[in-house]
Amino acid sequence: MRRPLPVVGDLFAFQSDRLRFVAAMQREHGDVARFRLGPFPVWQLAHPDLVRQVLVTDAAGFRKGMVLQRARVVLGDGLLTAEGDVHRQHRDLVQPAFHSRHITGYASVMVDRSAAVSASWTPREPLDVHAATVRMTLETAGTTLLGTSVDVGAVEGALADLLSAYKLAFLPFSQRLQGLPVGPLRRLQRGRRRLHGLVDSVVADRVASGRDGGDLLSALVLGSGDGRLSSQELRDEAATLLLAGHETTANTLAFALHLLAVHPSVQASVRDEVDGVGAPGPDDLDRLPLCRAVVSETLRLYPPSWMMGRQALVPHEVGGHVIEPGDLVVLPQWVVHHDERWWPQPFTFDPSRWLDGGADRPRWAFFPFGAGLRRCIGEGFAWTEAVLGLATILRHWRLRPVPGRPLRLDPLITLRPRGGLWLIPEPR
Numbered sequence: 001m002r003r004p005l006p007v008v009g010d011l012f013a014f015q016s017d018r019l020r021f022v023a024a025m026q027r028e029h030g031d032v033a034r035f036r037l038g039p040f041p042v043w044q045l046a047h048p049d050l051v052r053q054v055l056v057t058d059a060a061g062f063r064k065g066m067v068l069q070r071a072r073v074v075l076g077d078g079l080l081t082a083e084g085d086v087h088r089q090h091r092d093l094v095q096p097a098f099h100s101r102h103i104t105g106y107a108s109v110m111v112d113r114s115a116a117v118s119a120s121w122t123p124r125e126p127l128d129v130h131a132a133t134v135r136m137t138l139e140t141a142g143t144t145l146l147g148t149s150v151d152v153g154a155v156e157g158a159l160a161d162l163l164s165a166y167k168l169a170f171l172p173f174s175q176r177l178q179g180l181p182v183g184p185l186r187r188l189q190r191g192r193r194r195l196h197g198l199v200d201s202v203v204a205d206r207v208a209s210g211r212d213g214g215d216l217l218s219a220l221v222l223g224s225g226d227g228r229l230s231s232q233e234l235r236d237e238a239a240t241l242l243l244a245g246h247e248t249t250a251n252t253l254a255f256a257l258h259l260l261a262v263h264p265s266v267q268a269s270v271r272d273e274v275d276g277v278g279a280p281g282p283d284d285l286d287r288l289p290l291c292r293a294v295v296s297e298t299l300r301l302y303p304p305s306w307m308m309g310r311q312a313l314v315p316h317e318v319g320g321h322v323i324e325p326g327d328l329v330v331l332p333q334w335v336v337h338h339d340e341r342w343w344p345q346p347f348t349f350d351p352s353r354w355l356d357g358g359a360d361r362p363r364w365a366f367f368p369f370g371a372g373l374r375r376c377i378g379e380g381f382a383w384t385e386a387v388l389g390l391a392t393i394l395r396h397w398r399l400r401p402v403p404g405r406p407l408r409l410d411p412l413i414t415l416r417p418r419g420g421l422w423l424i425p426e427p428r
Contacts, residue, residue, distance in 0.1 A: 009036030018411045022046075022307060022332040026339075032319040040066065042328045043318070046335045048342070048362035050318060054310055054329055055364075055371035061316060065309020066328060067413060077233060078240025079377060087374075090237060093220060093229070094377060103380050105214075106144040107282035110385045113139045114392040121425045126402045128420035130254040136389060137246035137253070145241045147213035148202055154194060159243065161191025163412045199238045203231070216241060247414055248304035249382045253389050254421045255302040256294055258407055259349050261399040261423050266351060270294060271394050271428070280391040285384065288391055293354035295386045299368040301349060303333040306415040308370060334411070336365060398426045 004010050014021045014037060022044060025033040031047035045054060054062060063069075068081050075081050079090055096102070117136045121127055135152050142150035202217070212218045217238055220229055229237070260267040273290045274280065280288065308331045316323040323329060338346040342365035343353070353359065369376035376382070402422040410418035 004036055008038055011037045019306070019334055019409065022330070022335050023338070026332075026335045032321055034321070037328070040328050041324070041326075042330060043321070043323050044330050044332060044335075045318065046332055046339070048336065048364035051331050051336065051364040051367055051371065053316075053318070054331060055308075055367070055374065058316060059372045059374070061314045062310035062312055062329065065311055065330070067309055069311075075240050075243075076236030078236040080240050080244055082236075090229075090233070091377060094216065094237065094241075096219065098377055098381055100380060103384050104282040106140070106381065107384055107388060109143050110140050110388050111280060111392050113137075113143075114389040115396075118393050118396060118425075121397070123427050124424060126405070126422050127425055129257050129399075129423050130250065130417050130421040133250040133253040133257075133389070134246065137250040137385065138242075140385060141242055141245035143215070145216045145245050146202055146238060147206070147215035147217055150202075150242065151198065154198055155242065158191040158194040158198070159247070161187040161194070195239055195243075196235065199235050199242065203234050203238055207231075207234075244376075245378060245381070249385050249389075251302070251304045251414055251416055252295065252298055252382070252386050254417060256298040256386070256390055257393065257399055257423060258401075258417075258421055259298060259301070260294065260394070261401050263349055264400070266294070266349070267394070267399065270390070271398070274391045274395050277391065279395070280388050282384070282388075284391075285387060288387055289355060290351060291387045291391050291394075292383070293351035295383070295390065296354045296366075297349060297351045300337045300343070300366060301347070302409070302415055303337055303368045304414045305368060305370070306334040306411050307332040308367075331367075333367060334415075336367070339365070396428060398428055399423045400426065 005012065010021070014035075025035060025044050026046045029044075031045065031050060033044040033046070035042050035044070045051065063083050064081060077086050077090070079087065079094060082090055113136045117132055117139070121132070134156060138150055138152045138155055142148055203221070206213075206217055206221050210222070212222055217234075220234060220237055260270060270290055273288060277284050277287050285292070310329045310331070312323045312325050312327045312329060314325055337343070340346050342361040364371060369379040369382070400423065402424055405422040407421060408418040410416045
């Protein structure tokens with residue numbers, strides 16, 4: 001049983017092992033649990049009905065949680081962090097670029113990048129597949145969303161700097177500490193400069209040229225001549241789309257490849273499905289149900305968004321408790337996605353559970369992309385890239401684990417593999 005400490009509350013216990021902490025909170029206190037991170041009261045809600053209440057039914061009574069509020073220092077008022085009218089306006093501008101007909105056009109880039117990156121692998125040499133999937137998805141996001149080639153190393157370096165400051169989001173007065181040139185704060189400032197410099201260059205070139213590349217940035221630039229988007233807003237959206245447009249899909253693809261490597265019989269079945277399709281393309285998504293089931297099961301077992309946060313704006317009654325304005329609320333996908341009430345043998349990799357024609361489980365027992373008006377705008381993009389990327393890789397490679405290099409998880413803003421994710425690729 002935990003014993004909160006004076007002043008810091010449960011902060012140290014949470015920071016030491018975040019996944020174990022949120023699981024223990026549900027195990028010890030049920031679907032509604034209360035703890036404290038420094039001065040912040042936190043409510044953990046771990047039931048699908050409560051997820052729906054916060055994200056759908058009563059969504060107007062909450063704003064983004066503490067981590068994304070702090071992320072505004074880097075992402076400004078991009079879609080991930082904006083609130084209210086600003087979020088609605090920007091979402092209306094961005095939404096058309098994620099229409100299914102545009103995603104179909106992006107699919108060829110997704111397949112080309114997956115094929116090109118995986119073609120560079122050395123047979124039977126240990127490979128960090130997470131680094132490889134990051135390169136795939138970054139190159140795809142640069143081409144389809146920003147209409148340019150991006151410096152993968154520069155973006156990854158900036159992201160590493162930004163993630164190093166994740167723990168600071170939970171410290172008291174963390175916003176006042178951001179300017180101090182010490183430790184992770186120095187890395188945060190460096191990462192922000194690197195990311196903003198890269199994005200500002202891309203945006204400035206597009207504004208100067210007036211070129212319509214058929215990508216999302218073109219739509220934002222050419223559609224903002226009436227003042228709807230300022231230069232600052234263009235930077236915020238471009239930075240948000242670049243980071244959000246690659247990070248979660250890269251993680252999902254890497255985890256999916258890991259799961260197939262440690263379950264060779266499922267990997268063989270996936271290869272059989274892919275062989276029946278041949279070179280995958282945008283018209284083949286419906287012919288790859290097992291690939292999609294593998295991605296679904298990966299999102300359940302290793303949800304990139306492992307915990308969503310909100311902050312109450314008005315009082316809310318939940319299970320006989322009252323959440324006061326200013327209190328933080330967390331909705332842990334990690335807990336809900338591993339709840340044996342909805343998922344028999346919850347820690348077992350079983351893609352067949354997605355092929356049963358619709359199991360009897362609550363709607364919000366699975367919410368990797370959120371829910372309601374703030375549901376991830378790039379969900380269709382992510383599904384297409386993950387399924388086609390998986391099929392493209394498995395068409396050419398057989399994967400097996402590296403002895404002595406087990407998967408370790410790093411739950412930061414997203415759930416990432418710690419120290420890379422190492423597999424051995426063997427040509428088929």
